[in-house]
């Protein structure tokens with residue numbers, strides 16, 4: 001008998017209709033009459049998943065046979081959101097699946113909404129990892145994403161009496177049809193214990209780590225399908241399990257709780273995502289998470305490589321490992337340990353392999369966010385890795401001294417911070433262990449060279465590169481904005497779907513009145529869709545004809561939601577004092593989560609909600625100003641919000657936002673930007689042209705200079721009537737009659753210090769907003785600029801970012817030299 005081979009399935013709607021029915025019947029055990037909406041979602045997902053598996057197996061086989069280099073993207077966070085629409089759209093199955101479900105009277109648009117968001121990330125860094133996974137698949141770069149399968153993703157936010165309340169998130173509640181548990185891919189991860197020196201006759205002395213605890217890392221794989229299904233990569237997330245789930249002797253002797261204690265401790269490692277993105281958590285559990293997924297990923301990479309090549313000497317020819325920020329930086333020490341202690345390499349060759357394999361992306365310059373770990377904690381948890389870090393440090397300092405660097409510079413380079421109670425600096429470790437280090441926008445990369453990595457850059461001047469971020473146009477244009485996608489296809493043809501640079505052809509249509517009107521009609525439909533969400537969730541009715549002015553992102557002092565809401569207050573005052581002026585109707589929309597322990601960020605959320613309550617209830621400004629805080633901002637909400645914006649707020653204190661990626665999603669969907677010269681805004685200005693973006697405020701250099709001069713806001717506030725009156729109204733309790741003192745410290749910080757340059761930038765911000773009011777009245781001009789934004793944003797595709805990484809850092813992917 002011949003062995004059967006799987007049959008490639010047909011993609012027509014009739015085939016799908018029967019396969020969905022088959023899944024419903026045999027995988028779920030229901031008939032259509034008994035099926036609930038969740039059952040249809042699951043049946044559809046399983047039918048679509050079968051298509052992906054065909055492509056997945058093919059992609060893996062091709063990469064294995066060709067011996068192409070693979071990229072391993074190590075990230076503590078993957079903020080992927082929903083996967084069904086992404087998969088259906090990238091496989092070109094939208095029509096077939098829609099028609100197939102119609103047979104059973106089920107709407108695809110409706111069941112899609114039941115899929116939970118995979119919110120395994122905090123914000124920009126995690127979402128970038130998700131866009132990069134999609135772009136690596138779409139551009140044919142063979143890749144693994146390695147991360148953690150958190151049981152609880154990023155918390156759900158509710159707003160109660162104006163304040164943020166955090167609720168646990170439970171995305172795995174109904175199971176996860178996208179993942180495949182790979183029990184055969186599991187590894188032991190050690191913690192604690194001792195290092196023993198072994199001196200065998202005739203062999204060089206070696207160190208061996210005998211951990212005091214062991215935990216099992218089990219792989220869960222999710223396929224990530226690229227555009228047109230051409231290539232499918234793997235997202236491999238690790239789950240922690242106890243090696244010994246029940247201590248039977250304890251159990252037998254009646255200690256039932258004690259028998260489970262070890263298992264609970266092991267499984268706690270992957271239980272929850274840390275919801276901080278600006279302050280380092282500093283908890284032992286966090287370091288355990290970092291080491292757990294780093295070690296599991298490296299063991300997996302090594303096992304696969306040895307199976308294919310039988311040696312690790314050529315590891316860096318076949319694998320490029322990208323460290324997404326310093327969270328996986330302990331990998332540098334762990335790979336050295338595995339090479340030396342387990343695989344018998346000498347130090348120098350192990351170091352050469354390590355450096356050639358790793359590269360590192362920095363995502364922030366905020367000093368309070370740079371990761372460092374107390375030496376005593378590190379040593380207790382990872383004693384052998386600590387020894388290796390000391391040895392790397394000694395070697396680096398030797399090299400620096402030889403090159404003539406002096407005392408202060410040595411201190412800056414050192415992997416050990418001696419000033420704050422001896423700590424390991426993860427940024428320095430990631431830097432010296434990598435052959436390439438990159439920033440995420442041109443400005444950020446230059447600032448990296450001047451600030452945190454100044455001395456390391458002097459020692460290794462060719463290592464730092466720039467790789468400006470991007471976003472995937474599949475999710476952020478084609479899926480999120482089907483109306484605009486259809487219009488653009490109609491206007492310039494479908495070539496932009498495969499080559500987003502073709503969007504530039506739209507530029508010629510910016511002066512075509514008929515096209516502009518259609519473009520703004522699509523915008524209006526998207527605004528109506530958002531208005532409906534706001535009405536349903538908040539019972540606030542907003543006019544889709546008003547300017548939708550939107551700031552959605554994590555809540556942070558440096559992102560300056562406070563500046564935005566102060567402007568709203570000033571506008572509220574001015575509309576009431578001068579009702580005769582030509583005010584333009586606006587809806588100011590906010591969304592974003594504060595880290596649970598970030599008090600100021602929570603106060604800002606409270607203030608926005610307090611202002612919203614007062615303004616929205618005041619009949620004297622009714623149609624001119626509304627303020628809305630949309631709770632629980634996440635990827636799925638972003639997909640509704642981005643296409644519905646007229647104005648995008650990107651107003652961080654210059655020099656603080658490494659790149660921003662929301663800025664790109666908004667502009668790609670035809671919003672104008674009001675922003676500072678910060679992060680990727682600088683490059684957006686270059687690509688859009690200065691007439692198509694509204695830039696205001698201090699530059700990064702001016703901010704740094706003012707901080708050196710101990711700038712305070714007092715005199716600025718005293719000289720600005722608008723700002724002073726707005727702040728006075730906050731302090732007087734106009735928005736918080738129930739809590740007069742509520743915002744006293746938020747406001748007094750502006751007088752005494754103004755660290756984030758809110759007072760310093762207020763006037764420029766206000767003036768620029770009024771220019772935008774004028775422009776809003778001139779519908780053709782606004783429309784022209786909106787069209788040019790979509791036409792000129794294609795460079796900010798993450799396909800472009802990935803091609804740059806592949807060529808300059810990884811030497812992998814299509815067109816890479818054979819290795």
Ligand code: 26M
Pocket residue numbers: 122123124125126128274275276277278279280281282286363364369371440469657658659660661679
């Ligand atoms: C660190 C320690 C303990 C717990 C959490 C963290 C942590 C988690 C996330 C620290 C930082 C985290 O993210 C930082 C981040 O999202 N940075 C953003 O990265 C984007 C992608 O490059 C940029 O566009 C943003 O400008 C940058 O703020």
